[in-house]
Amino acid sequence: MILYIAEKPSLGRALAEVLAKPQQKGDGFIRLGNGDVVSWCIGHLLEQAQPDAYDPAFRQWRLEHLPIVPREWKLEPKAKTRAQLNVLKKLLKEADRIVHVGDPDREGQLLVDEVINYCGVPAAKREAVQRCLISDLNPAAVSKALAALRPNREFVPLSVSALARSRADWLYGINMSRLCTLQGQKMGYQGVLSVGRVQTPVLGLVVRRDREIADFRAKPYYEVFALLQTGDGERFKAKWQPSDACLPWQDEEGRVLSRRLAENVIRRIGGQPGKVVGLEQKRHRQAAPLPYNLSALQIDAARRFGLSAKQVLDICQALYERHKLITYPRSDCRYLPEEHFRQAGVVSEALARVSPELVPAVSGADLSRRGKAWNDKKVEAHHAIIPTTRAMDGERLSRGERDIYTLIARQYLAQFYPPWEYDDRRVEVDIAGGRFIARARQQIHPGWKALFATPGRQEAEPEDDPELQAGLPALSEGESLLCVQGELLDKLTQPPRHFTDATLLAAMTHIARYVTDAGLKKILRDTDGLGTEATRAGIIELLFTRAFLTREGKQIKATEAGCKLIASLPDSATTPDMTARWEAVLDAISRKQAGYQSFMAELEASLPPLLEQVRPESFRGLQGRAPATKGRRRRRPRQAAGRKATV
Structure with a gap:
């Protein structure tokens, strides 16, 4: 048998x-x-x-x-x-x-x-x-x-790596969580103060962001624009670029903090001639974004539909298991096996039946176009999330299922569209010895962008670059212009924004940007962030369950318990650095390049000094009771809570 x-x-x-x-x-x-x-x-x-x-x-x-x-x-x-x-x-x-x-x-x-x-x-x-x-x-x-079928023994290193992760999380989580919980109880807090290799650095991200916002003090700064006119009467704006002589009146980001300096520039340039001293034009071809992995899908769904990471994962599981409409959803890969290219026609027909709104997109797709998404060298255990060849009436799906399926299907179809083509133009103008720059972007061909166009919005203009103009007059180097007038803009520096579901997931996925050590940055980039595709949603939900995080509208903020827990811990426990080191070794174990025993021995040796670094006084003033944890056993409530602390 x-x-x-x-x-x-x-x-x-x-x-x-x-x-x-x-x-x-x-x-x-x-x-x-x-x-x-x-x-x-x-x-x-x-x-x-x-x-x-x-x-x-x-x-x-x-x-x-x-x-x-x-x-x-x-x-x-x-x-x-x-x-x-x-x-x-x-x-x-x-x-x-x-x-x-x-x-x-x-x-x-x-x-x-x-x-x-x-x-x-x-x-x-x-x-x-x-x-x-x-x-x-x-x-x-x-x-x-x-x-x-393949021999299961080929995958033993993968299993050993997972076992090492499981035991290491137990050792770290059980010991640190018990210590912090007991210290919190001494100060009057009746709840579990759980610590985990991944959950605590995520909490640390939110606590530090909240602290930056609370400590932020807005300061005024000033920008100067010149309204320029050509000999033919065409007008455009160029922004002043302060010279090195202005450094004493600028902040570390180059913003001008002196209104008098800005007003002086306005007085000098009004009605003065200008001269084009530099022209640059470059054609760009941007390929379609790759098919989704789970994190990329969760981030897009949070931005478009306001769904949490867990809601997206639950919907994906239903689309995969119940409806069989998408491939394995807990994927960390954004590439496809080359053999899947042959299924493009069948997959496209199926997704058009599930999402009739995509019929025009299917009609416009060139299914012979083979983009960079198909790459066997980039695919390991699993591939990107794409629609399957199964078709059904999309009306049988819930609204959330239809939305997520359509996102996945559109991203897949984008692989069969040409690149988005646009020209970037840059003009440098000299006015009264001052340097002014104007930039513009002009779309040449929408390519795959046509699939994502929103009615009433010009897709060729990036939302995050307000200085890009829709177009510039035809100019030549050395051409004379007239500065009709200068324009002074009073601005205030802005604090960082509170995390949302989308931005917190993005931070976990691209956690390397929060690390200063160059070696650790590379590790975290290579391992694709903090946590895994399968665990990120659960980690965020656990932090809400523990009452370490709370939601205010779309904003995610740390609670008093979350703030005091982070304050009690050494930096190594609240930043992603330790996770980066662990992931490097766990990945090496899975590739038979490192050993289980040495990894565990090093962790066991590090525990006593780590426990000694916890600061009990940080829990002072923390009162009350945390909400009960789901799934807690009646017989051993604290033990069940301790188990959840190991992630």
Whole structure:
């Protein structure tokens, strides 16, 4: 008997759909017509054991127990899914062969591997386990994946990397969370003050942004523009560029802080001749943005529809599992396998049926155009999120499902459109010895931009560059102009903006910009940010559940508890630097370039000095009770809370 173990029931049903008929449904499995069986996990069936599994004394949270460091790690079944674990245990004993069908990522690899190991499968049978990688639940894609099984042992390093991450998060989160919670209780706070390798740096981002805004003091600055006229009477504006002699009256960003200086420029240029001293024109061709990975999709959906990261992920899971309309959604990749290019016609027909509004976009697409998105070298475990070949009536989808599907479909179609072409022009003018610059952008061909055009808005003009003009007169170098008048603009420096769902996700995805160490910047760029595609939504939601963050309209702000928690911790715990170092080693472990033992030994050695750096006095004045955490066990409420602190 072959036993196929899927990551979740929906994947199990997709597997069974293409396997031998007739089939008999059992409790937690499907028996196939040839005697083989499809069964499944329900996410992780096992979890790291609680501290009291190592010593009953650890049931009580006490400072003298810290740090808690297991000598032999234990897993325990999750209470809600214990029955399914028992089903798999029985089936594993009966099976002659095992096919691992976890999701194509680090966690998907671990969660099936750990069940196989926990259930005591003999070494010889474990060695023969095969791996099936599925990223599209439609029958043709599933059949193709089943025909391309690989030895599961090839993926052991991926599983070891995930195991190292899980245990390291436990060690760090359990110990730091217990310490901070106990110190907070001494000051009168009745709630869990959880600390995690990822959640705490995310909270730190928000706390520091709020602090910058609170400390911000607006200061006036001044800009000078010259209204210029050609001999033919055409007019345009150019902005004054202060010379080095003006540096004493400028801030670090080059803004002029002296009104008298600006007024002096106005007096000098009014009615004076100007001369064109520099001309530059450059043609640009910008290719379509790549298909979505999960973070890019969540950011766009937050901006366009005001959806949270979790809402987008939940919608994507429904589109993937229930409707089978998109490929695997928890992807961190924005490229596609080259073989997928042949499916462009079928995929385009299908998405046009699901989203009739995209029929004109399909008609305008050149399906023979092969862009940079198709690149086997950029695709590892999974590829970008795109529509599948399945079609259905889009009216059967919810509003949110239609919106997200259309976003994904439009981004896919953009790959078959030509580049956006535009000319950037730059004119430098000398007026009374002062230097003035005018810039303009003119669209030559909309290309893929036509798919994203909003009625009434000129897509060729970037929203974030108000100094770009729609056009400039035809000019030649040395041409004389007249400065009709000068214009003085009084402005105020603006504080940074509070985070929103979109900008916080963007910050997590591009966290390298918040790091000063050049080496760490590169690591975070290469590992695609803070957290993973699969965990970012949950991390943000956890911070709200813990009452560390709150929403005011679209703005995300830190609460008093969140601020005081960050104030109590050393910088290494509240910035992304430590995560960058971890991710570098975890990635090396997955590639067999680093070892599990050395990673864990270094972490264990770092715990005692890290615990000593926590500042209990920072919790002074923190009163009240935090809201209860969802899923908390009645028998061991604090332990359940501690588990959630490990992310």
